Amino acid sequence: MAMKPSRGAGVWAVLCHSLLAAALVCSKNHGNPANDLVDMINKNRTALKLPVLNDSPGIGCMALQYIELCKGNCTNNIPHCKVPEDDFTEIFAPNCGVELPTFGTLTGQIVGCHSKYLEPSLAFSQVLVKDKTSLSLLRNKSHTEVGVGLVGAHKGPFFWCVLFSSDRANSTFVLEDQGVGIKQKKGCFSGSSNPCSGGLKRTAMLKNTLMTTLYCLCILLLHL
Structure with missing residues (x-):
């Protein structure tokens, strides 16, 4: 029974x-919260009937390279770092494997930091889109591509960077061998299927x- x-x-x-x-x-x-942030950016845009931005791994990788130089410069959740424009073509692009003839035009950036790691939804609202200036940049009608980078130490602080481009999607910031061979030791960038490291x-x-x-x-x- x-x-x-x-x-x-x-x-x-x-x-x-x-x-x-x-x-x-x-x-x-x-696996990759940078990809989640790109999804949130696009959902915010489509809610206003703006076109979806192409998730460019080349731009995302350079966004990660950018904030690598900002690490350690976060005070009261405000990043303090200035990166020379030449670094994009002379350092970031080569490090990422971006084919220089395809290097396009970057039309905006949002950089933020926090003392601890935040889930993508909180990072979006509390770090990246926390004022009218960043919200206006995110909703710019001329943007066509976007890339997100994220890096941080185990106990923080953590840094986020969003780079935008207005070039023709899929024709600029092309990675050599489709990005094969790029081994990022820390952090992660959007457009990549690799999980975050560090x-x-x-x-x-x-x-x-x-x-x-x-x-x-x-x-x-x-x-x-």
């Missing part, structure tokens, strides 16, 4: 399902560990 599950077991099952669902939501996008990777690992722990706890509770 089969035994019916107790009412208590049913309650634990529902609770465990809710816990695991929440953990999955928190951990499913920890401090961001450790943050994701901690959250994946949390999900595993919740799963094991649920198994234990259901067998009590």
